Amino acid sequence: MRWLPYGPDAALLECDSSDRMAAARAVVADARPDGLVELVPGARTLLVAARPGSGALAAVRALLDGADLAHPPEGRGREVTIDVRYDGADLDQVARTAGISADEVVDLHTGAEYTVAFTGFAPGFGYLTGLAEPLRQARLDSPRTSVPAGSVGVAGEFTGVYPRSSPGGWRLIGHTGTVLFDPRARRPALLSPGDTVRFRSR
Numbered sequence: 001m002r003w004l005p006y007g008p009d010a011a012l013l014e015c016d017s018s019d020r021m022a023a024a025r026a027v028v029a030d031a032r033p034d035g036l037v038e039l040v041p042g043a044r045t046l047l048v049a050a051r052p053g054s055g056a057l058a059a060v061r062a063l064l065d066g067a068d069l070a071h072p073p074e075g076r077g078r079e080v081t082i083d084v085r086y087d088g089a090d091l092d093q094v095a096r097t098a099g100i101s102a103d104e105v106v107d108l109h110t111g112a113e114y115t116v117a118f119t120g121f122a123p124g125f126g127y128l129t130g131l132a133e134p135l136r137q138a139r140l141d142s143p144r145t146s147v148p149a150g151s152v153g154v155a156g157e158f159t160g161v162y163p164r165s166s167p168g169g170w171r172l173i174g175h176t177g178t179v180l181f182d183p184r185a186r187r188p189a190l191l192s193p194g195d196t197v198r199f200r201s202r
Contacts, residue, residue, distance in 0.1 A: 003061065009037075010049040011057050013064070018117050018129055018157065021046050023072035024064055025193060030073040033059040041118035041193050043127070077116065077194035082161065083202040084110075084152050088172035090140075094154065098134035105173060106201055108132040114159065114197040119189065124163035124181025126191035131159045143169030150175045152199070 001024070002014045015021040025041045028048065035054025040047035050056035086106045095102045114128035121127075131154060139155045144167060147153075151162045153170030162168060163180035180190050191197065 001064070006047060009052050009057070010047060011061075013046040013048065015044045015046065018043055020044075020069055022115060022117050022129065022193075023069040024067075026072040026074075027064060027067045027069065028060055029194065031063055033063065036060065039193075042120070043118065077192060077196060079196045079198075080191060081198050081200055082152075082176050082178045084174040084176045084199050085202055086174040088152065088174045090153075090171035091173045094135065094137060094171050094173055097137050100134060105135065108135055109154075109159065109173065110199050110201050112198075114199075116191045116193050116195045116197060117158075118193055119191065122163055122166055122181075123183075124189045124191065126160055126180075126189075126193075126195075126197070127158045128160055128197055129157060131157055135159070137171055139169040140171060143167055147172065148175065150177060150180075152176060 004012045006012045013024060021041055021044050024046050025039055028039055033056050035051040035056030037051055038049040048060050091102050091105060095105045112130050112132055114130040116126040117129045119126050135154050136157050137154060146165055147162050147168040149162060149164045151172050152174040153160060153172045155170040161176060161180050182188055
């Protein structure tokens with residue numbers, strides 16, 4: 001891991017994997033040192049922002065220097081189940097690439113437990129880790145100009161749900177009616193880093 005300065009009151013931790021980033025985030029979130037303002041996880045980075053003069057950045061560095069990231073504390077996130085109709089435009093292509101049947105793609109996707117590693121791209125879009133190896137496939141060579149809201153896709157090591165219609169290059173395997181982002185709600189985004197997600201076939 002490598003620390004980079006990010007202004008006077010923040011630092012960026014670069015990690016060699018998303019799992020290591022998630023472990024570091026879990027350790028810091030569990031300890032919550034005094035003066036910590038915000039944690040912003042990325043694919044392999046963790047931005048740590050502190051209250052000026054609080055010493056929280058030094059505390060976080062010391063905490064992670066002595067942490068066992070192979071066994072981070074269990075998250076306190078919520079458990080979310082998302083119902084999916086597996087009828088995506090790329091379902092058969094994903095199956096062919098993986099060398100399995102479409103039904104087996106569904107079984108693999110619904111049989112795993114996922115963790116929201118970080119959010120981004122669009123409000124409410126969660127990057128979920130825990131995808132089975134055969135489903136870890138490259139993005140489309142030519143991204144779609146419009147992906148319908150609720151589309152469930154896979155790309156690389158991640159799976160996720162498009163919260164609104166937008167361009168996108170993920171391979172689409174299904175869709176859901178679950179609302180991922182509602183700006184009028186008390187909690188606008190359904191998913192937050194650390195939450196556990198399961199998909200259920202409908």
